[in-house]
Amino acid sequence: MNTRSTPAGPNPTATGPATAAAPPLSATRELLGLHTREFLRDRRNSLAAFLLPLALGALFLAMAEAIPGTGTGLTFGQLVIPMLLLLTVTSAPLTATSGPVTNLRTRGSLRLLGTTPVSRAHLLLTHMPARLALVLLQLAVFITAGTALGHIAPADIPALFGVSLLGLLMFGAAGYLIGGVAGGADSAHHTSMFVQMASYLLSFMFLPMGMLPDGLAKAVSYLPPSFLADLFFSLTPGWEQLHPTWLSVLVVLGTAAVLTALAVRLFRWDQGER
Template identity: 50%
Template sequence: MNTSLMRELTLLQTREFVRDRRYFYFALIFPLGMMGLFLGMALLFPGEPDPEFSLRGIVVPMAIFMALTSVGFMATAAPLAAMRSKGTLRLLGTTPVSRAQVILSHMPARLGLVLAQVAAMLAVGVAVGAAELSAVPALFGVSLLGLAMFGALGYLMGGLLATPDVAANVSTLVQLAALFLSGFVFPLDLLPDPAAQVLRYLPTTFFADLMATQLPGGEAVHPVWLSVTVVLATTAVCILLAVRTFRWDQGEAG
């Protein structure tokens, strides 16, 4: 692999990402804004401590979840689709740059943004008592696993979807589904049993299960080792599919 080429391509992709007001600022501001909103509610209306559920205790993991999915989906799939619709990817396809190099050079800026967000969220959470200091290493590790899986899925979508609007809409739907149908916000037991049984075995639910182990009174549905295995396996499959199905232009079959 040409390191000089990769360095220049990575710098180019990073500049384009930071300059992209639509997707960069959404991924930057939305999770932090939602964290501030729910943290403010938890601090203003603390209520009685509940060992089974605590709004303050769920704020940081939920904010991290939104940060991971915002960057993994909206800030990854839509910009890639925009590059395709503008013909940028088609131009890159005429150069020695490979599909894998395009994806790899696209990652560092997103990784840096998520790492900064997660670090800030954990620091604020510990400072205001919304997160235990002892849970910080585990939450950070789980966040890296989640970023790998959601990012890989985002690259898969971005490599296939034709326009940024379609990619943005699909990203929003997938993000909301991942948040509300993984048992992270609402217990799956509230759903009809057949639906709950199916949802329990989605990769996003396994990731939410890992996050749940860090919540006050949180209990994992699956063993931790199984959840980690499923998340890593899903990441590997999505990366392989993302590289194989990546399209340089809208008319390309694959």
């Protein structure tokens, strides 16, 4: 009896690699719940990412209503909408992503998860939905308000959502890259803020191209944030595109793909890991 029962022993072990390679659905649900609770409790990042864009959006839209249109050229309201959408796709994807990921590593939570079958990609994918839901809600609010106030043509709504998702992919990947390599939460937060502010300046939304020397303006126009801004403004009547639409889409998607690959490759489970 003993000799016949021994062949059955390796069967449970044989299923081990499959379980390690593909974590069960229950593990995904647990990680989704863990990251959602962590996001809601981290008021320093989640509340700022939620309230700041909405507060600035209300302020700028009120200004757009107070400033009369001249009847020629772009109105202030048409300029405000792309600014608010860029603000939305850079807030939570950067500041509310990099800091929390770094916090998980400095507290040792990632080191514990690193001893389980959870992979880097699986961890990052389950970390995204809470941030994605917040960004989609903010985008819906701004696009609905802009349409109701007459700053957005209803026919342009799908394209605006599409461009916003492109920006979300790019800056979300940047947020996870910063969070994966930053030495501490403060470092991650400051780096994210720098990237966000630099993206505004390099997308000529707050610093018009006409204020820059020709050579510098041309160089800035070939940076990824400028391609994204050009896509946003391409839906505004009277805007002369800097690049063909297909090229801008490819550049933003390519940048997002490179940043995503780096975020997964350079992700650290432990502070002392290299």
